[in-house]
Amino acid sequence: MTGAAAFLDRVAAFAAGPVRAGAPGWSMGESPAPDLFTEAARIGLLSMSIPPEHGGAGFGFATLARACELLAAEDFGLAMALVNTHNVALRLCRSAPPDLVARHLPGLLSGEVAACTALTEPGAGSGFAAIAARAEPEDGAWCLSGEKTWIINARRAGLAIVFAHCGTPAGARSIGGFAVDLGLPGVTHHPVDSAFAQGAMGTGRLVFERTPLPSGALILPPGSAFKSIMTELNAARTYVAAMCNAMTGAALAEAATYGSERHSFGRPLAAHQAWRMPLTEAETDLAASRALTTQAVAEVGAGGDAQLSAARAKIAATDCAVRHLPRLLHAMGAEGLRPERCFTRHLAAAQIASLTDGATTMLRERVARLTLPCTDQTTAKTTDQTRE
Ligand SMILES: Cc1cc2nc3c(=O)[nH]c(=O)nc-3n(C[C@H](O)[C@H](O)[C@H](O)COP(=O)(O)OP(=O)(O)OC[C@H]3O[C@@H](n4cnc5c(N)ncnc54)[C@H](O)[C@@H]3O)c2cc1C
Known part of the structure; x- marks a missing residue:
């Protein structure tokens, strides 16, 4: 059996076991226990496409899509929560400076820290270029202000990739992507509750009030972001x-x-x-x-x-x-x-x-x-x- 096949067998067992058991409660608004995420990490769900040199399995997209499929047959919300953390880890490996990778990757891959990708705002969804969040250059670093909403994992995330204009907004051209430690001053987390409960998804809102970011936080510069x-x-x-x-x-x-x-x-x-x-x-x-x-x-x-x-x-x-x-x-x-x-x-x-x-x-x-x-x-x- 190949590594990918053995991995998918583990995912199938995880889906048929704790995910199937927890899903009815999560659909009624409960949240998964933290050890579910560490168990997901243990079977490789948070490191499936992470390059081997960073401690992952390096599986291709077909394996990732199949893993998502197996999980979603039981609970779409949990599948989305896990793949969103995984994707942020992958983004760090591809674009972040080594010190940032070293600081955040171990927590993400072990399932102890969740992560999210924050584009949507109260005033901008489909029209992404209309976002209002801004990071102003200040003394060689950045100062982030804005609000993101309907963000998967935002309730419990420790790290976010936040998209914001770098300085004066100039449409899509000025948007950059920042790796933001959500424990920094000026960050607050808020739940987004919905009658369409998907408790495992941990959907929330993030508010940034003059949050100071180091210069290396800009991992996707304007133009490429x-x-x-x-x-x-x-x-x-x-x-x-x-x-x-x-x-x-x-x-x-x-x-x-x-x-x-x-x-x-x-x-x-x-x-x-x-x-x-x-x-x-x-x-x-x-x-x-x-x-x-x-x-x-x-x-x-x-x-x-x-x-x-x-x-x-x-x-x-x-x-x-x-x-x-x-x-x-x-x-x-x-x-x-x-x-x-x-x-x-x-x-x-x-x-x-x-x-x-x-x-x-x-x-x-x-x-x-x-x-x-x-x-x-x-x-x-x-x-x-x-x-x-
Ligand atoms: C549970 C949940 C989880 C989410 N997780 C994330 C996340 O992790 N990160 C993140 O950044 N975002 C997330 N989102 C936000 C999601 O990406 C947005 O809901 C989506 O982009 C649509 O934006 P909107 O809801 O603001 O709708 P709007 O942009 O306000 O649009 C409202 C409706 O009008 C339609 N519409 C808009 N413009 C046009 C047009 N030009 N022509 C025709 N129809 C149009 C839209 O299709 C939609 O049906 C999440 C949303 C939900 C519900």
Whole structure:
């Protein structure tokens, strides 16, 4: 068995064990115990694509996407929490100076410190270039002020990659990415509560009031930061697509099993043709969605320009999940509403997935721009300035 195959076996066991056991509670607003994150680290989930010279396994993107899929079949929120910390660790290895890597990497890889990537603000979501956060140069260092919201892991994170204008805002050109120690003066954490509870995701808001940052904190300088985040978003869209497929697949399997056991009018539910139809429609759409995701995984893994395949995959997978999860829930009757079942949890997650890492509406704009002749310069400009 290869290293990647053995790793994925461990992830499957972790998903079927503590993740499955904890997920119903997290969907009702509870948070995972801290030792769940150290256990995730122990099996390699926080270091899967970290280069071996930094203590990771160096697995490729296909393995990362498969690990995300296995976790999301049980709990999308936990999968997102783990992969977001992992991605910050990877970003540090690629872009941060050695002293910063040495200070933060051990905590991230051991699961003791969570991390987040903070782009969204109360006044700027899809139109990322409109962010207001600013880092002013001061005595050879930086002073950060601003607010970030709807940030995965922000409740418990110790480190964030924060995107802010460096000095006077000049659209996307002035945006840089800072590695910010969230224990610094002037930083406050706030929960973001939602009826769509995904307790494992730890979503929160961060406020920075004249937070002093060392000069080395600017790990993604203006010019490269925007491009870098766009490239990362293609990967994120692709693993989110894989996660949505996993949720639809899990719900389909659960409904199919239930339909063979539960009887109505003297026959199993699955023996009623009208009951089976929504399941077969879900199965067909899911197969089509998986094909697009497979293509995107291959393109992201090969390191080429994956913006079109990633956008298509995420559109197809979130649409498939958002369309079919309510119908699969309906096929379960009242039983589908119980938190021990996956349906309500995955339904909430699918709605969230349609917003994170590029809202589906904006991705449709992206596909239009890449595939249709566009004579409307206003539209072209708008899509250039969004995070999509
Ligand atoms: C649970 C959760 C976790 C998140 N985690 C993170 C995180 O870790 N880090 C982070 O930075 N952000 C995070 N986000 C924020 C997410 O990226 C944003 O919600 C997303 O970018 C959309 O921004 P918005 O919510 O401000 O919507 P808006 O930009 O206000 O848009 C509202 C609606 O209008 C649509 N819309 C906007 N502009 C156009 C247009 N030009 N044409 C057509 N339609 C348009 C959008 O698609 C959307 O449907 C998270 C969000 C959620 C819900």
